[in-house]
Amino acid sequence: MKKIAPLFCYSKYQRLIVCLAAFVLWSCHHNAQPSKNTSHLLGKGNLELAGTTFQLQNEVYEAYLKMKSAAKEDGIELLGVSGYRSFERQKQIWNRKYTRFTQVEGLTPEKAIDKIITYSTIPGTSRHHWGTDLDVIDNGVSATGYLLDPKKYEEKGPFGALKKWMDEHANAFGFYLVYTQNPSRKGFYYEPWHYTYRPLSQPMLKEYMKLHFREIFKNENVLGYEYMSDAFIEKYIQENILDINPLVK
Numbered sequence: 062m063k064k065i066a067p068l069f070c071y072s073k074y075q076r077l078i079v080c081l082a083a084f085v086l087w088s089c090h091h092n093a094q095p096s097k098n099t100s101h102l103l104g105k106g107n108l109e110l111a112g113t114t115f116q117l118q119n120e121v122y123e124a125y126l127k128m129k130s131a132a133k134e135d136g137i138e139l140l141g142v143s144g145y146r147s148f149e150r151q152k153q154i155w156n157r158k159y160t161r162f163t164q165v166e167g168l169t170p171e172k173a174i175d176k177i178i179t180y181s182t183i184p185g186t187s188r189h190h191w192g193t194d195l196d197v198i199d200n201g202v203s204a205t206g207y208l209l210d211p212k213k214y215e216e217k218g219p220f221g222a223l224k225k226w227m228d229e230h231a232n233a234f235g236f237y238l239v240y241t242q243n244p245s246r247k248g249f250y251y252e253p254w255h256y257t258y259r260p261l262s263q264p265m266l267k268e269y270m271k272l273h274f275r276e277i278f279k280n281e282n283v284l285g286y287e288y289m290s291d292a293f294i295e296k297y298i299q300e301n302i303l304d305i306n307p308l309v310k
Contacts, residue, residue, distance in 0.1 A: 102272065103148055110122075115195065121258040128234040132226055142196050152184040155184050156283070159173055179249065182301070184283050188257060199222065211253055224253055
């Protein structure tokens, strides 16, 4: 093995070149690494969570309880029905839908994936992984069938009063709608039930965008992965992850 001479054996100019090269390598590596714990961003970490029927980060849960209390004073029985979701849980949802759409409904893998991502995220890309996002209903009214239906949040729907209250008050508690009803917005469909706690989720999104998404999807046994081209992944990032309410970016 060829030995490398100690740094002091080089000329002043050579030492400068070596030091600059070392700095560039360190800088590139350092800047490529997110400062947040990567496993937390992917739903694989051990976040400190609060709650029983659903869970959120401690700060988010405290803000939710304050908002819930304020809503109750106005006759709204605000209830969170979904909060933190682990990577494994999201993978179960994804794989179940992919299997149904391809094996039962007979869709091609590409069409099955396109159908899934109208509402469901690819494992590792869900905002629910962060413990900052939750889905809400009004538990004080009678509603049948699937609750997370946009029609139920319309003015004359069972959750119309809840939606009106959230429009007027949620921001004061730090919560913002993520997937808005904007005809020019792409990606996930309108979700009038999905709110994020901006003080924590906004910086987490910035850190999340430093990750390498091809590596996230790789070797995780996510069904249909082999049909996700680089072009598809780039489109998914721009539309499903980033085409959201500008106030939470």
